[in-house]
Amino acid sequence: MTDVISTTGLRKSFGHTVALDGLDLGVREGEVHGFLGPNGAGKSTTIRILLGLLRADGGTATVLGRDPWRDATDLHRRLAYVPGDVVLWPSLSGGEVIDLLGRLRGGIDEGRRRRLVDRFELDETKKGKAYSKGNRQKVALVAALASDVPLLVLDEPTAGLDPLMEEVFQSELTALKDDGRTVLLSSHILSEVERACDRVSIVRAGRIVDSGSLADLRHLTRTRVHAVLVTPLTDAEVATWPGLHDVAVDGTELRCSVDADQLGRLVATLGSRGVSGLTCQPPTLEELFLARYQTPTDAGGSPQAPQSPHAPQEQPA
């Protein structure tokens, strides 16, 4: 399997601030790769190194088989980029910017350009200064999506888009995937990544703390279970079952989270007791993300329960 993007041990400091601290990222050909992390985790710094705008202090980076610092210009013929905070020339109209960026990239697909402008409902005649944040984002997205390149690097591309436009973006992303193109999608909007991405890498404090398919990552965390049984349960009885957390028993009802490796056993036990209703909820990326984000030294160790004020229903057991 070819890696379109691969970095090993990437390091970058700005003065005393360490932005990247040994970052290893691998993006495979033809996948939509989610690049997740809180603000200031090093997402944009990584992307700028991958674009050859910044020079890494240490480690290696390869993009489409080239060194992004040395071969930046050639590399850019084969990728399109949407920055996180899109700025436009105040005196140029949106249409002019799309054409300019297309021409700088060596051409633009006219049909696709027209279709995208329509789909995103973009008014091309406004000047840069007159656009809202979302509309500036649309200009950059149309310019990037209309270009015929194998790799797209999108830095929080939907920040500022309304839900309808986000939907359009999602469907365009699917079209890109069907086209066999590779996308690196940085985001902190988890639902967006969850819907679109084949694999994700979670970055925190300049390192990748987790990487893999969503299924892989879910494996590391707990599933929420809500079961209604035929006969009442007791707390004492449930306490003997392994791998359960946040247990709440109310007559015939059981609510708990269960470690991934104990899920099968729990279901079997419940089955033997007679179940009248059962819902199993896989962890949302949100929980996954919070789990990663909130455990400071726990990369690779035993997974911890999300203990976030955002999930108040989960009291420590």
Added chain:
Amino acid sequence: MTAATAPTGQAPTISLGTQLAGYSHLLRLAWRRDRILVPSSVLGLVVLAVGSAQATLALYPTDEAASTGLAGVLSNPSVIALYGPVAAHTADALAVFKTLMMGAFLTAVLGFVVVRRHTRTEEDEGRLELLGAGVVGRWSALAAAVTLGTIAVVAASVLAGAGLASLGMDATGSIAFAVAWMAAGLAMVGVSAVVVQLASTTRGAAGLGFGVLGAMYALRAIADSADPGTFTHGLGWLTPLGWAGRVEAYGANRTWLLLLGVLTLVGGTAVAVALLDRRDLGAGLIPARGGPARAGRMLTGPFPLVTKLARGTIIGWAVGVALGGVVVGSLLGSVADMVDDPAIKDLLEKLGGSTGTVEDVYLATEIHFVAVAVAAAGIALVLRLVGAERSGLGEVVLATPTSRLRWFGAHVALPVLLTTALMVLLGAVVGLVGPSVAPNAPSLGASVGATLAALPAIWVMTGVAAALAGAAPRFAPFAWGVLLVAFMVTEVGPLTKLPSWVMDLSPFTHLSSLPGGSFEVVPAAVLTLIALALVLGGFLAYRRRDVA
């Protein structure tokens, strides 16, 4: 009274306290942001007035010397058009003859810049929205901006007047001088308050504001060139810059004209408040214009892009240099009289370094002055590289297959071409206008040759800016400092007898004395090589550093 129950179409009266809530905080914020800009501008204006007066008084200590020495210049209508009327043929009046109008204009610019910074710019950047959502009255930002603008104008005027008085110049005249600047400055603060309500963008406000200033200046120039008592001359009363001249500091001393400035300030602010109450945040009465849906065929790369973005600047400079050329060229007709005075001829020779006819000497001096201004145009264009980097636009371009060489190169090529074109334009205009008013004026070829000969020094300045922008973008504005020092050294050095090694630091010192002298190849070649080395060094550093 509650706003919710007020009938539509009839706005409820809101108390002044509410409208001006947060005023003192905004004023302090404005001062905090301008604590370098305002004091340094004020200081610059004071130094301009006092320094120039001191130098002139040293040259013409008595009224008699002054009036005979400058008789030729003062009878020339184009000089009057440029600098305004002469108040009296006394040493004091002549000591401020040049700086009164120039300073009144610059004081007005200062007032405009301060008002715009804290109103339309803040609104345009979205920062006023952030503040406006707090406990901040609708009028507060405008009031704070007008207050700070007024403070800046009054400080510059009063300190300049006090400085002149401290030189031993007539006290009443010095007060009148301060009044002249203040009348123009305060009036412009009032006009600016309206301008920033009309335009809906920072750039639009700049265009409108400087347009109004230009019109004020042009109207005054036309009026002042006409004979007193004529209708044309009367038009001068319509422009604040006309008032500044008609104060006639160190002559008639019409200090009551300050009233006109104050009235304009109050009236302008009142109109601005009325407009402010009738518009939405972020909107203006002149809506932002749209643009084409598709890019023109020419917009294909970094150089066309940089050129297109600079179009307004390029046109502005071309118009300015052409007008300057007309003035310089038409003055060639009167220099012969002016230079009857050996002191003036001596001064001009020192400044211009030329040794030909008086016309040659005069032209060489003026070319060096204009060359410094043209160098500033070049620096400003190079520094757009840094501006683009800071705003994030550089990233947008460099993430396309545009190499750093092409992006950097575009920001150097345009200034080099523009400065060359501007100097050719200057030479051509002077060469066409001059011979029509003075038989001894240099020919078209000689004028263009002389203006072209100044290019190597201009390019060194372009190179300094390119080196800084490439290697140390944070320090890029220091290019302005380098230009200022070079200008001071070249223009003031010969009068103050600076040591020659200090003089040699300025590239403008090494220019051939043209027209009249002979073109010296070696210094020109060395300057050009230095410029090339600076650009190359800047690029090598730019290629190696982070761009973000």
